[in-house]
Amino acid sequence: MGKKVLVIEDDQELGTQIVKRLRDAGYEPTWWKEGRRLSRETLPDVELVVLDLMLPGTYGMDLLKDLRVFSEVPVLVLSARNDTADKVRALRLGADDYMTKPFWPEELVERVRARLRRPTLGRGEVVEVGALRIDRGRREVSVRGGRVEVTRLEFELLAALAERPGEAMTRSSLAERVLDPERDGTERTLDVHVSRLRKKLGCGAFVETVWGIGYRLGDGRDE
Amino acid sequence: MGKKVLVIEDDQELGTQIVKRLRDAGYEPTWWKEGRRLSRETLPDVELVVLDLMLPGTYGMDLLKDLRVFSEVPVLVLSARNDTADKVRALRLGADDYMTKPFWPEELVERVRARLRRPTLGRGEVVEVGALRIDRGRREVSVRGGRVEVTRLEFELLAALAERPGEAMTRSSLAERVLDPERDGTERTLDVHVSRLRKKLGCGAFVETVWGIGYRLGDGRDE
DNA sequence: CGGAAATCTTACGAATTCCTTACGTCCCGG
DNA sequence: CCGGGACGTAAGGAATTCGTAAGATTTCCG
16 A cells, blocks of 8 residues: 555646656555645645645645644645745745656656655654653643643654654754744753753653753653 | 765865855755765765765766665755756665756755755664664663663764774774864773773673774673 | 783863753733 | 733853873783
């Protein structure tokens, strides 16, 4: 059973072509011939999205932005505009690749393959480590069933760590992922948030310090 | 401390440009101005490789093929050839992206960012030698299942040795890899850390002395 | 066996890294 | 206009790490 791919493409001919090639390559494409409103509920359970930016009515870039609010699914963007500014914008919004039309379907398939080659880890909605539970969908955290109120940034921090439970992450990578690069958040800032988080979680061992490196998500068994 | 990126690019001007942009974006680029033989030993510890396919003498595609034998590091390929067959070949060989020259450096940076946004997987390999276990991802060391607390530098030392278990490494190469060149760590310093490590591991035979040369990772069966 | 070189071990001080608290700012809802 | 929460920064003090020195021990080699 191939991996599921959502293709959002209004052009009949191109869409047919893409879907056929993907199917030949062993994937299971779903074809949306128009840009629909994307939400957690409407997004099908797919492992990758091929998104044409030039959809009538909707602006594909907005779809991408919406999508990234609730999902980390890889997105391969198609566009007729071979314009660096556009590419940069799309990639900044979280696109994983950007192809300029016209292109050979074969290349598209290979780029899809390249994206799906690497397994997505810990990107699932819910991550559970020990007594700690992190629900990305609901943006909720609970310990031993009891809900814990955390701030946006604290949640981001936990979610970042939860992507690879048990693996050490450097401060710099955490900062890059969690802090706003604009607002000069220094790496010291992370310490403060970690500190607050530990207090809220009621157990310091959920976020372990890796001395000289950064932090790591633990199961809270120590301590 | 940004993520390390290896740039393999013979063109002086383009290389300068790329390196500068990457540095501005907060990465730590290393620039190879020629295609060198790639092996587990010669590949620096980087999180991504930018590889120009059109290198004089060597054919970049071969480098890519070699690389994939022993490493899963993401590769972004540059090429002057805007040719689907070439793109497909590179992607099939394990490239993660393919950019056609000329391009705007800004786009390159964004594509690098897009690749590194997702946590690299397949890293954090675990090395086991005898009863010794070294987990690069978790940054943990254990002996016969029992966790052993080691300092950052001690871990680096072990990890360096573990790259070639059983093979002797000179003090100088270990120092280069493990010590901070800034802070004048003399090679004598290594002895001290080896000593501390042996005590922590509870068995001196895991790190064997190679008289007049340096050290070697052993399985701990001696002694 | 003896001496020189290489290595081991220990102790200690300096530097780094980390945690916590306190405080000021910004933004939002009332 | 007034709270209150979220967040960044600063600062102290605690904990950890690391380099160096110095003396002990081992290895090599004649």
